[in-house]
Amino acid sequence: MTEEQRSILSRIQKDANLSKTEILLKGLELLSEYYSLGLDTPPLSLELKRLEGEAVHHAEALKRIRRREDALKEMIRELHDIDEIVNRCGGPNALIQILLDIQKQFGWISKLAVMWISKRLGVPFSSIYQIATFYKVFSLTPKGRHRVRACLGTACHIRGGPRVMERIERLLGIGDGDVTPEGKFGLERVNCLGCCALGPVMVVNDDYYGNVKPTEVGKILSKYG
Amino acid sequence: MVEKIRSPAELEKLRSEIIARRDPKKRIITACASTGCSALGARKVIESLKEEVKKRGLVGQVGVKEDEVEVKETGCLGFCELGPRVIVYPEEVPYFRVKPEDTPEIVSETVVKGKIVERLLYADPTTGEKARKLEDIPFYKHQLRLLLKNNALIDPKKVEDYIALGGYGALSKVLFQMAPEQVIEEIKKSNLRGRGGGGFPTGRKWETTRNAPGEPKYVLVNCDEGDPGAFMDRALMEGNPHSVLEGLMIGSYAMGANEGFIYVREEYPLTVENITTAIKQAEDCGLLGGNIMGSGFNFRVNVHRGAGAFVSGESSALMAAIEGEVGEPRPKYIHMAVKGLWEKPSCLNNVETWANVPLIILNGAGWFRDMGTKNSSGTKIFSLVGKVNNTGLVEVLMGITLRDLIFKIGGGIRGGKRFKAVQTGGPSGGFIPEKYLDLHIDFDELTKVGSMMGSGGVIVMDEDTCIVDVTRYYVDFLSKESCGKCVPCREGLRQILNIFKRICSGLGEEGDFENLEDLSELLKEASLCALGTTATNPVVTSLTHFRGEYEAHIREKRCPAKVCRALVAYYIQPEKCQACMKCSRSCPVDAIIGDKDTIHVIDQEKCIRCGACYEECQFNAIEKISPPTPPPPRRGIKVIRKKKRE
Numbered sequence: 049m050t051e052e053q054r055s056i057l058s059r060i061q062k063d064a065n066l067s068k069t070e071i072l073l074k075g076l077e078l079l080s081e082y083y084s085l086g087l088d089t090p091p092l093s094l095e096l097k098r099l100e101g102e103a104v105h106h107a108e109a110l111k112r113i114r115r116r117e118d119a120l121k122e123m124i125r126e127l128h129d130i131d132e133i134v135n136r137c138g139g140p141n142a143l144i145q146i147l148l149d150i151q152k153q154f155g156w157i158s159k160l161a162v163m164w165i166s167k168r169l170g171v172p173f174s175s176i177y178q179i180a181t182f183y184k185v186f187s188l189t190p191k192g193r194h195r196v197r198a199c200l201g202t203a204c205h206i207r208g209g210p211r212v213m214e215r216i217e218r219l220l221g222i223g224d225g226d227v228t229p230e231g232k233f234g235l236e237r238v239n240c241l242g243c244c245a246l247g248p249v250m251v252v253n254d255d256y257y258g259n260v261k262p263t264e265v266g267k268i269l270s271k272y273g
Numbered sequence: 274m275v276e277k278i279r280s281p282a283e284l285e286k287l288r289s290e291i292i293a294r295r296d297p298k299k300r301i302i303t304a305c306a307s308t309g310c311s312a313l314g315a316r317k318v319i320e321s322l323k324e325e326v327k328k329r330g331l332v333g334q335v336g337v338k339e340d341e342v343e344v345k346e347t348g349c350l351g352f353c354e355l356g357p358r359v360i361v362y363p364e365e366v367p368y369f370r371v372k373p374e375d376t377p378e379i380v381s382e383t384v385v386k387g388k389i390v391e392r393l394l395y396a397d398p399t400t401g402e403k404a405r406k407l408e409d410i411p412f413y414k415h416q417l418r419l420l421l422k423n424n425a426l427i428d429p430k431k432v433e434d435y436i437a438l439g440g441y442g443a444l445s446k447v448l449f450q451m452a453p454e455q456v457i458e459e460i461k462k463s464n465l466r467g468r469g470g471g472g473f474p475t476g477r478k479w480e481t482t483r484n485a486p487g488e489p490k491y492v493l494v495n496c497d498e499g500d501p502g503a504f505m506d507r508a509l510m511e512g513n514p515h516s517v518l519e520g521l522m523i524g525s526y527a528m529g530a531n532e533g534f535i536y537v538r539e540e541y542p543l544t545v546e547n548i549t550t551a552i553k554q555a556e557d558c559g560l561l562g563g564n565i566m567g568s569g570f571n572f573r574v575n576v577h578r579g580a581g582a583f584v585s586g587e588s589s590a591l592m593a594a595i596e597g598e599v600g601e602p603r604p605k606y607i608h609m610a611v612k613g614l615w616e617k618p619s620c621l622n623n624v625e626t627w628a629n630v631p632l633i634i635l636n637g638a639g640w641f642r643d644m645g646t647k648n649s650s651g652t653k654i655f656s657l658v659g660k661v662n663n664t665g666l667v668e669v670l671m672g673i674t675l676r677d678l679i680f681k682i683g684g685g686i687r688g689g690k691r692f693k694a695v696q697t698g699g700p701s702g703g704f705i706p707e708k709y710l711d712l713h714i715d716f717d718e719l720t721k722v723g724s725m726m727g728s729g730g731v732i733v734m735d736e737d738t739c740i741v742d743v744t745r746y747y748v749d750f751l752s753k754e755s756c757g758k759c760v761p762c763r764e765g766l767r768q769i770l771n772i773f774k775r776i777c778s779g780l781g782e783e784g785d786f787e788n789l790e791d792l793s794e795l796l797k798e799a800s801l802c803a804l805g806t807t808a809t810n811p812v813v814t815s816l817t818h819f820r821g822e823y824e825a826h827i828r829e830k831r832c833p834a835k836v837c838r839a840l841v842a843y844y845i846q847p848e849k850c851q852a853c854m855k856c857s858r859s860c861p862v863d864a865i866i867g868d869k870d871t872i873h874v875i876d877q878e879k880c881i882r883c884g885a886c887y888e889e890c891q892f893n894a895i896e897k898i899s900p901p902t903p904p905p906p907r908r909g910i911k912v913i914r915k916k917k918r919e
Contacts, residue, residue: 143597148539148578182599182756183580185539201501202699202730203658205746206738211884218861218883239583239750241540242504243309244656244730245353245664254542256312263859263888 123160129153130164140169144179147186155191192227192234194272196220197251201240204247208262212248213237215262219269233269277559279567281445284436284560291437299341300384301362302326303425304371306346307511308543309353309504314372318357319346321373325380342384348424348512351666352412355395360407360425367407368393398662398684412663415681417644419652420628421668424512429547432554435515441560443631447523448568451634456527457483460630462638464650469495469586469623470698470727471803472649472716478620481610483528485618490530492521493614493621495591496537496544499583500699501750503730505654506624508666510537511544513628514551518561518574520627523634525572528620533574534595539581549576583700583754587802588613588621590756601756602802623728625654645671649715653726659696659733660687669714676710679733690735694819698727700747701807703814704740723814725807739836740819741826745773747811755804762805765796769812778839781827789816831900838882842901845886847872849894852912856886856895872910877903 133149143165150161157180166173180186198213217223220233227234243249246258250268257268278284304310304319323344350358355369361383368379368390375393382388394403395410404410407425427434435441447456461476482490494517498506510517521533537545552574555561563571577595584590585600592614594600613619629651633641642650649671655678658664662684669678675695679685686692694704697714703724705712712718716726734743752766769792772785793809800806816823825833832840845856845865850872857865857873864880867873875886887895 141595141597144580144594145578148580178599179580179597182601183582185581202696202732202743202746203502203664205501206659206732206734206743211888214883215885238540239499239754240501240503241308242498242507243312243353244502244504244658245309245666246312246356247658249312256308258309258312261888262885 126154126158126160127164130161131168134165134168140171143169143171143176144183147176147180147183151186155195156187156189159188187225190227190231192231194233195251195253196233196235196269197238197241198235199239199241199243199247199249199251200237201244201247203244204240204249207247209248211262212250212260212265215265216250216269219266233272277557279559281449281566284441284445284566287558288436288439288442291433295437296341298363299343301343301345302379302384303345303347303360303362305348305350305356305358307349307508308541309349310356310358311543313353313356313370315357317373318359318371318376319344321376322359322380325376326384329380329385342380345428346430347427348429349421349508349666350407350425351421351508351668352410352663353666354664359393364389365406367395367404367410369395411684412665412667412682415669415673415677416667417652417670418668419632420509420516420625420654421512421666423516424508427513427515429512429514430550432515432551432558432560435513439635440515440631441519443634444519444522444526444560445566447526447634448566448570453483453527453529456523456634459638460527460633463633463641464638464648465626465629465633465641466649466716467623468625468629468653468729470701470725472726475622475626478610478622479524479528481608482530482618482620485611487612487617489532489617490525490528491614491617491619492525492528492530492533493591493595493619494521494533494535494624494627495586495588495621496535496541496624497579497586497591498538498541498624498728499586499754500701500728500730502658502699502732503656503728505656505666505729507541507544509624509628509654511541511547514548515555516628516631517548517624518551518555520630521574522561522565522572523630524620524622524627526570528618530620531571531573533572534614535574535576536579536585536591536595537576538579545576545578552576582756583750584756584802584804587804590802591621592619599756601758602804604801625729646713646715648717653714653729655729655731657683657731657733659731660690660735660738661685661733662687671715672713674711674713675705678714678731679710683733686733686735688735690737692733693736693738694734694740696724696732696734696743696811697730698725698807698810699730700751701725701803701810702727702730703810704734704744704818705814706818723810723817725810737834737836739832739834740815740822741773741776741832742834742836744811744815745770745777748773748808751804751808755808759799759801759805761796761799762801762808765792765800765805766808768792769796769809776823776826777832777837779826779830779837781823783827785827786816786820786823829900833899835897835899837899840901841882841897841899842877842903843875843880843882843884843887844896844898844903845873845875846894846896847907847910849892850912851892851894853891855889855891859885859889861885866908870912871908872912874906874908875903877901 133146137145150157162176166176198216200209220228222228222235224237241249248260250257250260252272302322305315326342326344357371359368359371366389378390382390396403407413423438457476457479465475466472467475496506496510525533579585582600585594587602588609589605590600590602609619611618645651652668652670654668657667667682694706696704705722705724709722719726748770752770755762755766757763775781789812793813796809797806822833825831835841852870852872862879862881864876865873
């Protein structure tokens with residue numbers, strides 16, 4: 049472990065009152081350092097173990113360190129997954145493809161992911177942010193466990209799509225792009241799913257429902273626990 | 274897997290081998306596995322068909338062994354309305370609306386005994402006559418299916434199926450018997466025009482790319498079918514991906530390109546899957562990649578998934594998206610065919626255009642040119658949706674009249690309602706009123722009446738559709754999809770939308786007509802890309818042909834089609850109400866007063882006009898009224914129940 053990394057670690061330790069996101073971001077900095085050094089598996093856990101030993105008589109400090117360790121582990125896992133996607137898709141030209149895969153795998157694009165890709169591909173953070181906000185598929189906030197999509201393409205629109213959408217909104221108590229408080233359902237309105245002959249169409253996860261009547265919405269949603 | 278093909282002779286050999294291996298008497302059950310039928314439960318039907326076939330084979334009670342029956346998953350046949358669709362070969366018996374519980378009967382009756390299951394056949398809604406062949410169904414009878422024909426026979430995940438039907442024959446012909454210039458000449462002679470909507474002559478585009486300076490050159494497939502209401506590209510790409518690939522390769526050979534991109538929208542997951550599989554298989558066979566069929570021609574193709582932006586279907590925006598940038602259009606002082614992807618000559622064509630190419634090469638330019646009208650040759654696939662009886666994909670000769678399309682193929686308007694308008698070309702097209710129903714559909718005729726071919730969406734509207742509301746919908750859609758790069762489109766659409774919102778909520782003013790007209794003209798003149806310049810086509814055409822509806826909204830504050838919420842009220846007719854409480858239970862805001870024996874009354878103050886009660890009522894007692902002034906409520910009337918009918 050280099051002197052520099054040690055200092056970063058101790059800095060995290062010192063600023064023990066950081067919020068969770070801040071710890072994550074600090075951790076990211078830390079990991080980027082490791083990455084730039086070409087060390088694949090940082091001996092992070094070892095270092096944390098040592099800190100743990102030191103702090104054993106400080107129960108509070110221990111808890112914090114444990115939490116931090118979990119968060120870091122989680123983060124490392126996420127970054128590994130992202131790395132895999134980046135390696136699979138290729139260089140900066142494939143940025144949109146990389147983001148699509150991340151969106152698909154995680155259900156959203158976290159700040160961490162954006163920072164990491166930016167570092168890996170050498171693309172400015174702002175450019176990635178620009179793309180992630182321009183295209184409709186990407187979400188910068190977590191989605192619900194079940195992804196509910198209501199089609200409001202023209203064919204669905206004239207065959208009662210808006211009423212279906214409205215019923216979903218009312219039943220779930222959320223609007224377009226929102227997630228229910230317990231994180232169960234996320235609702236999106238989409239412009240066309242290519243099933244125009246079956247309008248109005250709604251999709252939950254990957255299950256398509258055609259010719260939906262507003263009165264059937266409740267039954268459909270109740271299938272997803 | 275098959276060996277790599279090293280010469281045209283080997284391709285022919287493989288083809289004859291595949292055909293020889295097939296027993297023409299072999300029973301094949303094909304089932305549609307595309308997105309539309311899947312939405313109606315096709316997956317379960319296919320699973321249970323396979324299960325059934327397996328079970329029978331194992332039991333061995335009947336004369337048919339397992340390997341003599343094949344269940345094949347194919348692409349879309351267009352009649353999505355009646356899915357899931359199953360066809361049993363060799364008799365070609367088409368079954369519609371098949372449920373998993375019907376499969377034992379299909380296997381035991383049709384497959385084993387060759388008998389037809391009458392109840393699963395298509396019955397003509399007027400005569401009740403059953404159709405034993407696809408061609409007997411009026412929906413198919415009037416079509417000419419050149420591109421979609423093979424969707425019924427091909428498993429898109431098997432390259433052998435495509436080869437067996439003559440696939441890649443055109444490519445081999447081009448690679449070994451034709452010079453690139455000859456190919457372009459042939460396409461030019463065929464008079465093929467871009468099917469993506471613009472109708473630009475394909476041959477000329479190819480020639481421009483070929484002659485443009487700069488290497489390498491790129492060829493691209495536009496499958497970013499963002500136009501809501503259209504799904505022909507999905508059906509083609511999903512059902513017969515190799516035909517698009519073959520066309521693309523022929524084009525790349527003619528233009529001297531060695532790399533291609535296929536841009537597919539992410540909303541079509543199955544399409545992405547099928548085209549990726551198709552590329553892999555073509556590569557394995559030596560039909561794609563290096564030294565194709567031993568000709569020395571190399572071609573590589575990449576699939577790029579779009580991420581949901583309507584504007585990215587525009588050529589320069591699409592190329593920006595492939596470069597990994599934000600998919601915004603750029604000014605096209607120099608055509609994309611000359612300076613496109615990475616500033617290199619790039620030829621972008623629509624899925625349907627590419628799929629036409631192998632057919633032209635095989636059958637000759639003359640064959641193609643003689644079909645259709647003088648300036649628009651060949652066939653066109655339309656997605657016929659909206660308020661028609663038979664919705665789905667139809668492929669017809671160019672020059673068919675709208676009336677034939679809607680009434681002969683589409684089977685007329687649903688529920689015996691009156692036809693009001695047809696909208697072609699999606700958000701960039703216009704409304705066509707009844708008086709133009711005898712118009713012959715081709716690129717130029719549609720432009721003449723203020724609409725356009727677009728990608729081929731045909732949306733039929735009946736008397737219950739509010740033209741103002743649909744126009745508002747289009748403007749809303751486009752204002753959301755406008756990338757915001759140029760001011761006329763970004764701000765203009767926003768202002769138009771504001772006017773529409775006012776009109777639809779009963780706050781329209783006299784000057785709105787002029788404002789809409791002025792803004793429309795401005796957008797048409799000053800926008801950067803086609804999204805803006807065509808955005809007001811729906812506005813202009815609806816103002817011309819349906820001015821009366823606007824006037825009703827603005828002056829009389831009523832919505833003739835009873836759609837615009839602020840201009841509609843719900844009213845329970847006391848003489849029809851049976852006091853069943855169903856509506857009051859469904860009301861989300863408890864606006865319905867009444868109990869078991871008293872006629873219900875809607876509290877207009879509380880009512881949010883969601884229409885829930887309207888849908889629930891079994892006695893048609895609830896009516897929509899516009900303008901929203903229901904007669905004063907009379908509460909506490911006792912119900913006089915009708916006797917239940919037997």
